[in-house]
Amino acid sequence: MSTHAVSTKSAKRLVSVDRFLTFIRVFLVTMIVIGLLAFVWQQVDADNPFARWRNPGARGLTGDQFKGLLISGLSQGSMYGLIALGYSMVYGVLGFINFAHGEVFMVGAMTGFIASDKFAANGMWESNFLLCLVLIMLMAIFFSTFTAVLMERVAYRPLRNSPRLIPLITSIGVSFFIQNLVLGLFGPATKSYPRLPEWLSKQRSIFTFEIAGTRLLVLVVAAVSMAGLWYVVERTKTGKAMRAVAEDKEIASLMGIDVNRTIVTTFAVGGAMAGVGGILWGLMFRSVTHMTGFLPGVKAFTAAVVGGIGNLGGAMAGGISLGSAESIAPLLILEPLGVPGVSQLKDAVAFTVLVLVLLFKPSGLFGERLSSEERA
Amino acid sequence: MSRVTATMPSSAIDQDWRRVLRWGLICGGILVTLCLVGMPVELDRREIIERYLSLGYVSILLIPIVIGRVAATQVVLEGFESRKQGLFDLVTGLVVGIMGGTCLTLLIVALDSWNLRDPLLNWSPKLFRFLTYENGIGFGAMAWIVTCGLLGMVGAASHVVPAMVRRVSGTVVLSLLSLSVLEGAVDDLSEGFGLEWLTDLLYAKKGGLTLTSTIVAGAVIAVVAVLTSGRVKTLTSSYREKEGAERQKASMILFVVVAVLCIVLPMFLGKIMNELLANVGLFLLLALGLNIVVGLAGLLDLGYVAFFAVGGYTTAVLTSPNSPFFSPELHFGFALVFVVIFAIIIGLVIGAPVIRMRGDYLAIVTLGFGEIIRLLFMSDWLGPYFGGAQGITNIPGVDLGFATVKGTDPRSVFYLVLFFCAIAIYVSWRLQASRLGRAWMAIREDEQVAEAMGINTVNSKLMAFVVGAVMAAFSGAVLAAKVGSIFPTSFMILISIIILVVVIVGGMGNIAGVMVGSFVLIGVLGGPKQPGLLQEFQNYKLLIYGMLLVFMMLKRPEGLVPSARRSRELHQEEFLQDAWLKGDKPDADDDGGETVGDDGGEEE
Numbered sequence: 001m002s003t004h005a006v007s008t009k010s011a012k013r014l015v016s017v018d019r020f021l022t023f024i025r026v027f028l029v030t031m032i033v034i035g036l037l038a039f040v041w042q043q044v045d046a047d048n049p050f051a052r053w054r055n056p057g058a059r060g061l062t063g064d065q066f067k068g069l070l071i072s073g074l075s076q077g078s079m080y081g082l083i084a085l086g087y088s089m090v091y092g093v094l095g096f097i098n099f100a101h102g103e104v105f106m107v108g109a110m111t112g113f114i115a116s117d118k119f120a121a122n123g124m125w126e127s128n129f130l131l132c133l134v135l136i137m138l139m140a141i142f143f144s145t146f147t148a149v150l151m152e153r154v155a156y157r158p159l160r161n162s163p164r165l166i167p168l169i170t171s172i173g174v175s176f177f178i179q180n181l182v183l184g185l186f187g188p189a190t191k192s193y194p195r196l197p198e199w200l201s202k203q204r205s206i207f208t209f210e211i212a213g214t215r216l217l218v219l220v221v222a223a224v225s226m227a228g229l230w231y232v233v234e235r236t237k238t239g240k241a242m243r244a245v246a247e248d249k250e251i252a253s254l255m256g257i258d259v260n261r262t263i264v265t266t267f268a269v270g271g272a273m274a275g276v277g278g279i280l281w282g283l284m285f286r287s288v289t290h291m292t293g294f295l296p297g298v299k300a301f302t303a304a305v306v307g308g309i310g311n312l313g314g315a316m317a318g319g320i321s322l323g324s325a326e327s328i329a330p331l332l333i334l335e336p337l338g339v340p341g342v343s344q345l346k347d348a349v350a351f352t353v354l355v356l357v358l359l360f361k362p363s364g365l366f367g368e369r370l371s372s373e374e375r376a
Numbered sequence: 377m378s379r380v381t382a383t384m385p386s387s388a389i390d391q392d393w394r395r396v397l398r399w400g401l402i403c404g405g406i407l408v409t410l411c412l413v414g415m416p417v418e419l420d421r422r423e424i425i426e427r428y429l430s431l432g433y434v435s436i437l438l439i440p441i442v443i444g445r446v447a448a449t450q451v452v453l454e455g456f457e458s459r460k461q462g463l464f465d466l467v468t469g470l471v472v473g474i475m476g477g478t479c480l481t482l483l484i485v486a487l488d489s490w491n492l493r494d495p496l497l498n499w500s501p502k503l504f505r506f507l508t509y510e511n512g513i514g515f516g517a518m519a520w521i522v523t524c525g526l527l528g529m530v531g532a533a534s535h536v537v538p539a540m541v542r543r544v545s546g547t548v549v550l551s552l553l554s555l556s557v558l559e560g561a562v563d564d565l566s567e568g569f570g571l572e573w574l575t576d577l578l579y580a581k582k583g584g585l586t587l588t589s590t591i592v593a594g595a596v597i598a599v600v601a602v603l604t605s606g607r608v609k610t611l612t613s614s615y616r617e618k619e620g621a622e623r624q625k626a627s628m629i630l631f632v633v634v635a636v637l638c639i640v641l642p643m644f645l646g647k648i649m650n651e652l653l654a655n656v657g658l659f660l661l662l663a664l665g666l667n668i669v670v671g672l673a674g675l676l677d678l679g680y681v682a683f684f685a686v687g688g689y690t691t692a693v694l695t696s697p698n699s700p701f702f703s704p705e706l707h708f709g710f711a712l713v714f715v716v717i718f719a720i721i722i723g724l725v726i727g728a729p730v731i732r733m734r735g736d737y738l739a740i741v742t743l744g745f746g747e748i749i750r751l752l753f754m755s756d757w758l759g760p761y762f763g764g765a766q767g768i769t770n771i772p773g774v775d776l777g778f779a780t781v782k783g784t785d786p787r788s789v790f791y792l793v794l795f796f797c798a799i800a801i802y803v804s805w806r807l808q809a810s811r812l813g814r815a816w817m818a819i820r821e822d823e824q825v826a827e828a829m830g831i832n833t834v835n836s837k838l839m840a841f842v843v844g845a846v847m848a849a850f851s852g853a854v855l856a857a858k859v860g861s862i863f864p865t866s867f868m869i870l871i872s873i874i875i876l877v878v879v880i881v882g883g884m885g886n887i888a889g890v891m892v893g894s895f896v897l898i899g900v901l902g903g904p905k906q907p908g909l910l911q912e913f914q915n916y917k918l919l920i921y922g923m924l925l926v927f928m929m930l931k932r933p934e935g936l937v938p939s940a941r942r943s944r945e946l947h948q949e950e951f952l953q954d955a956w957l958k959g960d961k962p963d964a965d966d967d968g969g970e971t972v973g974d975d976g977g978e979e980e
Contacts, residue, residue, distance in 0.1 A: 017834050020728050097736045114495045155926055163946070165676050166929055168736050169880065172678075172873060173925025180919035184413030187497035294869075298747075301740055341756030348751045351744030358741060359729055 035333030075215040077323020078222035082277035083300035084315035086270025092246040092310035096167040100175035102297015108140040108278025109288045113191045120194035140275040148271025183290040193286040218280045302354040308364025326350045399447035400472045404479025414498035423584025424556045440524040444469035444531025473528020477521035547601040568644025650786035655906040657793030660894040663878045664800040665847030671885035673840035674820030676739040679746025683845040685867035687852025690715045692768040692862040701761040708774040723845030754864035767863035783858045883935025885942045
């Protein structure tokens with residue numbers, strides 16, 4: 001009898017919060033739907049009163065504008081995807097958010113800047129760009145991997161079995177430390193990558209899409225690295241070990257897998273991907289500071305959650321969807337709702353996506369892949 | 377726990393050389409990094425002992441001592457015999473120090489032969505001059521190798537010499553350092569009490585102790601240390617061992633002393649010190665709130681600054697005549713009512729969606745909320761209401777009838793902050809022992825079990841968010857009144873993290889710990905924008921905060937002043953192991969006190 005009383009009581013208690021959450025869900029969906037409808041109406045008939053309801057000045061987007069947004073979303077999203085892989089892999093294996101992974105990315109971008117600056121100074125950047133690109137990419141991969149592995153060795157390994165939040169707090173500290181170390185070493189000024197050679201960065205037209213050469217390069221490199229990672233994880237022995245450790249560390253070690261080494265490999269591979277991402281970021285936005293890692297890092301984590309954490313394909317897909325969402329959604333949903341200055345709200349949109357996904361489908365769009373104990 | 381696999385050298389000679397070399401390299405790495413970050417050169421301006429020693433050199437010279445000590449520490453597993461420490465540890469320290477000095481020498485040579493100024497900001501002739509004492513490479517190299525070697529040996533020697541010597545010398549060095557470093561505070565304090573002659577005697581005109589005063593003060597401190605040796609320890613341990621009512625009494629006395637000090641001391645302090653205290657108070661208020669959310673309820677809220685912003689903006693909009701949209705120009709006291717209301721609303725709105733999330737997701741989502749709120753305040757969308765990037769200016773001070781609290785009079789601000797802090801401390805203290813507080817702690821330990829015990833986890837967690845939000849909002853309100861203007865950039869995510877560091881370094885879940893944490897960190901190093909006592913560290917304090925956070929998590933997750941329950945929880949495994957080694961196993965189903973060997977530890 002008493003248990004029954006307790007259960008009905010607790011069921012009753014939860015109602016208010018749940019009702020509130022339902023309200024939030026319905027509210028957000030309604031806003032999105034209204035925004036989308038208004039946008040569609042604007043496209044169809046700009047003089048329709050519904051289209052002009054909140055934002056009389058809006059005229060919708062032209063096809064070219066839309067394509068441009070899509071391309072920029074895709075290229076930025078593929079970068080988020082590359083970083084998200086690191087989050088996802090580490091979360092899959094160790095079950096904690098490596099908050100400092102964004103800093104690994106920043107180290108890659110910073111290395112790329114230093115190297116490319118030197119190359120540009122002696123003219124090699126212009127004369128032999130592809131070689132330079134390969135070289136700076138290798139250097140960035142090296143330093144990012146080094147940072148990630150060192151981080152694991154110094155800060156995370158001693159905490160392997162501690163309560164869940166402790167490694168997370170540690171990683172916040174590591175992130176803070178690396179940011180400020182880089183600030184101390186290289187100064188607070190914004191560093192600009194040298195200009196890309198004209199033959200690469202000029203506009204090209206592919207399948208009616210006008211695309212800047214830089215963005216094309218970003219997409220190609222991201223696709224190649226993703227394919228490489230897929231091969232490593234799914235087709236090699238190391239990858240198999242990684243998947244086994246992610247599934248169950250103890251059983252994996254009983255099967256003769258060196259768990260420590262596999263974890264280091266995971267960090268290294270994630271770091272390498274972040275290094276590539278850093279170079280791509282540098283080529284695309286051409287500016288790096290010590291704070292470069294923070295926002296992309298958090299967004300990449302969002303991407304990993306959107307795709308389902310622990311799921312590598314999901315991380316990439318999540319990155320691309322997040323990138324597209326944050327480049328398109330402000331104009332598609334917020335502008336028709338009459339919000340001025342929407343481009344400032346890009347980051348807010350990314351965080352809203354995170355909240356939305358966690359409210360509607362906490363396991364992400366493509367499902368989580370975690371070991372049983374992490375799923376809690 | 378971490379180094380269980382460390383090999384035990386079988387005899388004194390069979391030292392683990394790889395370990396020594398590794399520590400040597402670490403020592404060198406740290407020294408070179410420090411130099412390249414520019415810390416010693418920048419700190420060189422601050423004298424510790426006039427003309428003989430500057431803070432820059434101290435920052436370098438401390439490293440080999442510390443690393444030498446660490447390298448010579450040996451891990452003794454429970455149940456093993458510890459090796460006798462002796463000459464070999466001295467050699468370890470010496471080698472580590474020499475390796476560190478060699479790395480510095482290599483840096484000097486590199487500085488001389490290449491110019492890497494372009495990426496490395498601090499690759500400068502200044503660093504070269506600093507490292508060579510302006511006496512050429514040869515001299516610099518010799519000096520660094522010899523001093524670092526000797527200092528490494530000193531560090532290692534601290535294991536060998538009698539405990540008494542170690543304690544007294546440690547106390548002397550540390551107190552002399554702090555005496556010199558805290559010059560500003562001592563100056564200000566003695567001026568308030570009319571004791572200028574003392575500071576004139578102690579400190580040189582251009583800052584730093586004079587050589588004579590160093591020797592005299594060192595001798596005095598040494599004598600005091602010898603006289604009191606052991607007594608401080610017995611005092612603290614007797615305090616710790618007190619139970620129930622007696623402990624409460626002792627705590628009350630301690631508390632009253634601190635409270636009286638807080639009320640009386642600012643009267644004698646100058647502007648700078650009061651400003652500093654006011655900042656400490658602001659952050660203490662924030663930290664007390666976060667302590668409830670993170671320390672008691674175990675919800676890692678990284679967007680805590682959002683509530684701070686809400687408090688600040690509510691006050692600004694309601695009291696400032698410059699508020700762009702709605703400007704009722706209320707009195708601060710009335711505005712506070714709305715601050716509380718909005719803090720509760722925002723606490724609920726942010727709390728509700730995250731309440732069911734896993735701990736780590738909660739952290740990131742709250743971080744997202746913190747950023748969203750800042751971005752919204754900054755955007756053109758809400759600009760007409762909150763002033764956008766221009767913020768809201770001209771916020772009036774607090775008119776109390778008999779006095780006005782405003783930023784130009786830091787003493788009054790401090791008293792205002794003190795008032796709020798007193799409320800917050802009282803509330804946290806009462807909550808800790810209350811039904812709700814115990815519910816929070818139960819949720820922190822294990823949510824499922826807590827729920828099974830009939831705790832309404834959702835409501836309790838929401839309450840934690842709300843109480844934390846209200847405290848942060850109060851802090852924001854005082855900040856608005858103190859600074860007189862509010863900008864979105866005053867509420868960077870950085871603040872959340874610094875408060876987290878304060879709470880963790882002080883001791884999660886412990887009010888006294890949080891107080892110590894904010895005094896030590898915010899008072900000495902300073903807040904994100906507010907300078908602390910060590911203004912020279914301005915550029916490096918964030919680096920130090922990051923380092924501290926990692927260090928505390930690795931070595932002492934329960935904080936400087938741990939809460940008893942929390943530290944028991946964190947070291948549960950060690951406690952169990954100790955109990956097991958002592959022979960009284962917690963589970964009583966095995967056949968009684970057999971002696972424990974060093975094998976066969978597989979027990980279910």
